[in-house]
Amino acid sequence: MARLKGKNKIRDLLSGYSFMAPTIIILGCFLLLPIGYAIYLSFHKVNLLGTVSYKFTGTANFERMVDDPRLWIALRNTAKYALIVVPAQTILSLVLASILNMKLRYRNFFRVAFYLPTVTSSAVLVLIFMWIYNSNGLLNYLLDLVGLPTYNWLGDPSVALLGIMIMNIWSTAPLFMVIYLAALQDIPENLYEAADIDGANGWQKFWRITVPQLKPVTFYVVVMGIIGTFQLFDQSYIFSAGSGGPNNATLTMVLLIYQYAFKSMDMGYASALAFLLAVVIMLITLIQRLIFKEERLN
Known part of the structure; x- marks a missing residue:
């Protein structure tokens, strides 16, 4: 009985997340990933001209604000x-x-x-x-x-x-x-x-x-x-x-x-x-x- 309840619970979770998947994918691609990428860029010196390069600078960009x-x-x-x-x-x-x-x-x-x-x-x-x-x-x-x-x-x-x-x-x-x-x-x-x-x-x-x-x-x-x-x-x-x-x-x-x-x-x-x-x-x-x-x- 416990195993059957566990399977039903997993099936319900999978069904719920399958309905939510389109929204999760869209939010992940157009909201969460850009936010994460922006945070990543804030700790780097980025060169977008010619060969794209990323140089880790730590907190230098934040210290520069002062x-x-x-x-x-x-x-x-x-x-x-x-x-x-x-x-x-x-x-x-x-x-x-x-x-x-x-x-x-x-x-x-x-x-x-x-x-x-x-x-x-x-x-x-x-x-x-x-x-x-x-x-x-x-x-x-x-x-x-x-x-x-x-x-x-x-x-x-x-x-x-x-x-x-x-x-x-x-x-x-x-x-x-x-x-x-x-x-x-x-x-x-x-x-x-x-x-x-x-x-x-x-x-x-x-x-x-x-x-x-x-x-x-x-x-x-x-x-x-x-x-x-x-x-x-x-x-x-x-x-x-x-x-x-x-x-x-x-x-x-x-x-x-x-x-x-x-x-x-x-x-x-x-x-x-x-x-x-x-x-x-x-x-x-x-x-x-x-x-x-x-x-x-x-």
Whole structure:
């Protein structure tokens, strides 16, 4: 009997893994192997020109980070970008979702209209905003129209990154708005009815009922926002033509990795930087989990 149970258990395991095999193979080939190969490259000096060679250098690529000034500039720019964009897009998306959750006239039209920036290509959005920020663009035209001085929005290092921030807040908030909107519709209506009986006003209901009920969703939105901001690449690349300028003002971690990997052909150091970025994102996510201790719904 025990032998028969053992055979049935093995047969069930084999059946389960046979169904999972396509997914395991795909994830292994396109996710696990690249990660392992990137970690392997981070400990080597790689030559891809002519005869491909790998020279083991130990932790030299990681030690090199300490004396790399552009790395610290990229980390500072990325952290500044995340600290401003993530809270702004989270608050904006929650406010928009709360408004569109009300019984407004034409609210379905506004839901579609607000969501349109999300489905627009990121490259197209960057080109549109570059035209707006251009010296002869829409923003300076409007400023000149009302008698205000114009400005070199793309060429000033102090405001170049801010221009990318505004564009990303405008384009990513609608995506999280939809997530918040779905969560708002799942909040039991009897909670608000009980609050009405107790004499709570609109702000008290929002702060004491809506926000706590949305805590798991807020955890997801903030984590996804941080991951997205730390992976900023295409907007910064197009804005600066791949240089991270002006004066490294729009240089981000992923753009720096790209420059070392495909311009300097320093794959080993670029892989080490990618490994560092992954560690930073994981640490921030763990901190988020400690802050949002009750992110699971009861």
